[in-house]
């Protein structure tokens with residue numbers, strides 16, 4: 001049987017990326033077609049390693065080639081990725097492709113936990129990820145990453161982030177004794193944030209996750225003005241008081257002077273299932289808060305995270321979550337976030 005690279009490309013041009021709404025050949029995702037007898041292999045370069053559509057696109061490629069070229073072929077798509085970026089201004093954080101702030105209206109809704117678990121999930125998928133703890137007055141990243149009491153080093157006059165479980169991490173908690181930053185005035189806190197973006201050697205990263213303080217204050221303004229954010233993720237719990245505070249946070253990002261895109265919402269502590277009754281869901285904080293906000297503002301609800309003891313103990317002891325099902329719920333969330341980032345970036349690569 002005779003067939004060429006052209007035939008393969010033509011067949012693959014029937015496979016669409018559903019998010020980018022174009023076919024994968026036009027999008028430039030198909031690379032390195034190799035033909036050896038009845039074997040056809042090629043690379044499909046996705047916009048993120050955390051792409052939730054990976055298996056779907058792989059199967060569509062196999063089907064397209066077998067249907068349109070020949071059923072006799074063994075088709076071997078090799079799914080790779082290169083994270084896209086739409087950053088233009090590169091004075092700050094030049095090697096970082098996407099900067100994502102995790103925000104909330106209220107404290108205690110699980111913002112830091114979501115920030116850490118999103119970072120861990122994106123890393124597990126294969127991305128290069130950092131965490132910048134921007135909660136100057138209440139840094140919890142050192143505890144949640146098991147790095148309490150450690151200090152970053154310096155190289156060539158630049159602060160080096162600590163590295164744990166493949167993540168690069170900076171927090172005010174690494175620089176000052178417990179509670180010392182709490183009494184800082186706004187300008188000092190803002191200057192710490194600026195230093196974390198300008199004086200830290202972050203190197204190359206696909207995603208830098210910023211754990212913001214709760215609410216809408218000085219630090220948020222500093223970040224909005226000095227950090228080129230790709231967008232923000234807003235965390236809420238289902239209950240009305242949290243939802244009401246979230247409206248204020250969303251209002252701040254939407255404000256014409258700030259104008260930061262909201263990539264999606266996360267509903268945390270959505271329900272509790274006792275270990276002895278895993279099928280039963282108790283809605284301790286009510287139901288539907290995330291969905292309501294999503295509809296009200298036209299922002300996607302990226303996912304819901306249940307309340308589990310494992311999340312709390314893993315956060316307190318700075319280790320990975322061991323419960324596979326819980327870890328999968330964060331992986332899902334990270335996939336949906338990466339997807340929103342990729343959609344926002346279109347196909348313009350940095």
Ligand SMILES: Nc1ncnc2c1ncn2[C@@H]1O[C@H](COP(=O)(O)OP(=O)(O)O)[C@@H](O)[C@H]1O
Nearest residue numbers: 107108109110111112113306307308311312315
């Ligand atoms: N889904 C969850 N299940 C159980 N405990 C959680 C969950 N999310 C957060 N927590 C716990 O709730 C507390 C507050 O979470 P945290 O992430 O520090 O909130 P925030 O950063 O919004 O103040 C922490 O002790 C954390 O371990």
Ligand SMILES: [Mg+2]
Nearest residue numbers: 111112135140
């Ligand atoms: Mg926090």
